[in-house]
Every structure is written in C-alpha cells, then in structure tokens.
Amino acid sequence: MPIRLYDRHGELSHLEVSSDVWFFMNHLKAQKLEAAHDHNYMEIAFVLGGCARHTTVRGQSACSGGDVLFIPRGAWHGYSECRSFELVNCLFSPTLIENELSWLRAVPPFSALMGGADGLNVEVQTLRLPRRALPLLRRRLAELEQAYRKRASRIRLLGHLLLVFDLLRSAVPLTDSSVVNPTHEEHLHPSVRTALLLLHRDYGQEWSLTRLAQNLRLNGSYLTRLFKSHTGHAPMQYLSRVRAHRAATLLLTTRLRIGDIGLRVGWPEPKLFARQFRHHFGMNASEYRRKQLQPFRTV
Incomplete structure (x- = not known):
C-alpha cells in the first residue's frame, strides 16, 4: 500500500507514505473526521471549502476555503470542528522536493515554505489565497487529480503540479508577511x-x-x-x-x-x-x- 495509517487507541496518530511513492494525493469532501497526526512526507493541504479549526504544536487557528497549508515532514497537526470541510492533500517525497522541485526554493514565496530533506523547516505555515483565485485553483487541482487517478506519467503529473504552483505564485503578494522561515536556503551562509x-x-x-x-x-x-x-x-x-x-x-x-x-x-x-x-x-x-x-x- 502507498500509504499506511497508524492507530493509537482508536485515534489516527501517524501517517506514513511508502518510500517508493513519488507523490500522493487525496480529496476529502464534507470532511467531518476529527483527527490529528504527524507524517513522514511534506504535505501541502488546499482548503477548498467549509471551515475547521487547525491545530499545530503552536496552537489553534481557524481555516477555511482559500487557505493553503504547508506542513513539513514530521510536523504534527490536525483538524477539528469541521463544517462542510473540503480538503485536497498533496504529499511530496523527499526525492521530488530535492530533485524536480528543488528550484522552487529560489522562487518567492516558496523559498520560505518548501522544506527539504534536511528537516530545517519545522513550522506549519499558511498562505491565504484571494477568493477570486479559488475557481482556478479548484480546476487546476481537479486536472491534477484526474491525471493522478489515471496513473499518468511523472512528466504529466509534474506539469499539472507546476500549474498549481504558478497559480499560488501569481495569487500571493511577494511581500506577504505571513510567509516567514528564517532557515530557507536562499543566501544562507x-x-x-x-x-x-x-x-x-x-x-x-x-x-x-x-x-x-x-x-x-x-x-x-x-x-x-x-x-x-x-x-x-x-x-x-x-x-x-x-x-x-x-x-x-x-x-x-x-x-x-x-x-x-x-x-x-x-x-x-x-x-x-x-x-x-x-x-x-x-x-x-x-x-x-x-x-x-x-x-x-x-x-
């Protein structure tokens, strides 16, 4: 199986993706499950609708349609109080981050968000997309999901991923003060x-x-x-x-x-x-x- 869920007394506690998986995604609609976990891959979670409370080691915050959560490897987080919550999860292997997507570290705002295999980035961070960007984001993710379900080639999947990243880059101001990661690699001594x-x-x-x-x-x-x-x-x-x-x-x-x-x-x-x-x-x-x-x- 590409993904395994580890259980502790009936509660999800750890999500592990097989080391041979290059990329994994799922689409949760009307999500009601209240669960918290950590995992071994970097995750980007796209909130497409509804609302929930998002909990990390730093505390709780509200999340709703338009939020994009960057969750580094090993980070613990969870959702509660879910109401009509729609979520697309994309999990990226260290191989994908270190090779095909390594150039993103030089492109704002991803230079402050993309965690590498070294694990320097340990904080969950959030981008807030403007409402006008949501219809195009939903379309781009649907195209990616369709290619993923049809087991398209890595090149085709990568093409769809790049369209998603391009949308994020164009929709988020480069001066967005919510993007903070002092350990990103650009110009690091x-x-x-x-x-x-x-x-x-x-x-x-x-x-x-x-x-x-x-x-x-x-x-x-x-x-x-x-x-x-x-x-x-x-x-x-x-x-x-x-x-x-x-x-x-x-x-x-x-x-x-x-x-x-x-x-x-x-x-x-x-x-x-x-x-x-x-x-x-x-x-x-x-x-x-x-x-x-x-x-x-x-x-």
Missing part, C-alpha cells in the same frame, strides 16, 4: 547552514556555544553575530526553540513520560525542562498535552 543541520539533527546532545563554534572552527562571538543575522536568534536560543518544538511533538504523538521526553530533547533536569517548556508555550507540559489533544479525544 555555509557555516550557518552547517550549524542549523547540527542543531536540528543532534538537538538531544549537550551543546554549548563553545562546542558549536569548535565544530565549525569559528570564533564564538563571530558565530553568534553570523547566526543571528540569518535566523534572528543566537545559536543557543535557536536550539532551545528546536528542543521545545520537538518536545511538544513528542508530547502529542507518543505516550512517553514527560521526564523521558526531557531526556530525549536535551533537557534532562526536570526543573530545566519545565522552565524552558513554559517559556516557549506558556504552560506546563502536562497541561499542554491535555489542551492540545482535547479536540481529538473520542467520547
């Missing part, structure tokens, strides 16, 4: 990129500015200035954000104890974990887990 890769890959290790600078063979003060100029954060502040995001995802996708999650993300001391988590999310981990999962509990 090689040392900053290496630092980001290290912090994202090995966030559970015991990092310090000195150790990171030694890995990069740079002066610590220079690294801080360079890193902050690209990301808006000092290296250890950025690492704290990565750890908090990962801790939140583990709280929502596993039944691990809070202390075990702290160990995994690099905050082994319970008081340190509690202080850092509250700093990022404004509540303790137990309250966060209960509040975020509440909309998806089965009665």
Whole structure:
C-alpha cells in the first residue's frame, strides 16, 4: 500500500507514505473526521471549502476555503470542528522536493515554505489565497487529480503540479508577511547552514556555544553575530526553540513520560525542562498535552 495509517487507541496518530511513492494525493469532501497526526512526507493541504479549526504544536487557528497549508515532514497537526470541510492533500517525497522541485526554493514565496530533506523547516505555515483565485485553483487541482487517478506519467503529473504552483505564485503578494522561515536556503551562509543541520539533527546532545563554534572552527562571538543575522536568534536560543518544538511533538504523538521526553530533547533536569517548556508555550507540559489533544479525544 502507498500509504499506511497508524492507530493509537482508536485515534489516527501517524501517517506514513511508502518510500517508493513519488507523490500522493487525496480529496476529502464534507470532511467531518476529527483527527490529528504527524507524517513522514511534506504535505501541502488546499482548503477548498467549509471551515475547521487547525491545530499545530503552536496552537489553534481557524481555516477555511482559500487557505493553503504547508506542513513539513514530521510536523504534527490536525483538524477539528469541521463544517462542510473540503480538503485536497498533496504529499511530496523527499526525492521530488530535492530533485524536480528543488528550484522552487529560489522562487518567492516558496523559498520560505518548501522544506527539504534536511528537516530545517519545522513550522506549519499558511498562505491565504484571494477568493477570486479559488475557481482556478479548484480546476487546476481537479486536472491534477484526474491525471493522478489515471496513473499518468511523472512528466504529466509534474506539469499539472507546476500549474498549481504558478497559480499560488501569481495569487500571493511577494511581500506577504505571513510567509516567514528564517532557515530557507536562499543566501544562507555555509557555516550557518552547517550549524542549523547540527542543531536540528543532534538537538538531544549537550551543546554549548563553545562546542558549536569548535565544530565549525569559528570564533564564538563571530558565530553568534553570523547566526543571528540569518535566523534572528543566537545559536543557543535557536536550539532551545528546536528542543521545545520537538518536545511538544513528542508530547502529542507518543505516550512517553514527560521526564523521558526531557531526556530525549536535551533537557534532562526536570526543573530545566519545565522552565524552558513554559517559556516557549506558556504552560506546563502536562497541561499542554491535555489542551492540545482535547479536540481529538473520542467520547
């Protein structure tokens, strides 16, 4: 099967696409299912009609027709309070992102939205299309869906995908302030990129500015200035954000104890974990887990 759904006590918790799948899509009409999950492919979700509450690790927001959600690999999200909700999901393999669509990283607004295989982009982001663009978007997605269901060649599928991306590019102002991703690759300094890769890959290790600078063979003060100029954060502040995001995802996708999650993300001391988590999310981990999962509990 190209796609597998993993279940936890009757609730969808993880969606996994087979590694040999280049592209996957489905079309959900009058969606009522309240479900939250993470998955191993990048997803773009096109909301064509109705409304719902969209929940990510950062909280809840309303979504409705015209919203386009960019969901990176590993990100947890879900929909609740669905009313006549119509959604088209497109899942992109790392191969497709890194090869046929790699050039999109140099094209605004996709340069700030397209996550790569390195996993630097971990935040779910939303584009809001003007109402006038919806009829053409619906037509473009219908053409893509028809080609997908007929198992058209990759070249034909890619052609339809490019028409969808071209519509998004032309419909969204290049100055759209909702598109924010400080780690997109355009003009990223090689040392900053290496630092980001290290912090994202090995966030559970015991990092310090000195150790990171030694890995990069740079002066610590220079690294801080360079890193902050690209990301808006000092290296250890950025690492704290990565750890908090990962801790939140583990709280929502596993039944691990809070202390075990702290160990995994690099905050082994319970008081340190509690202080850092509250700093990022404004509540303790137990309250966060209960509040975020509440909309998806089965009665």
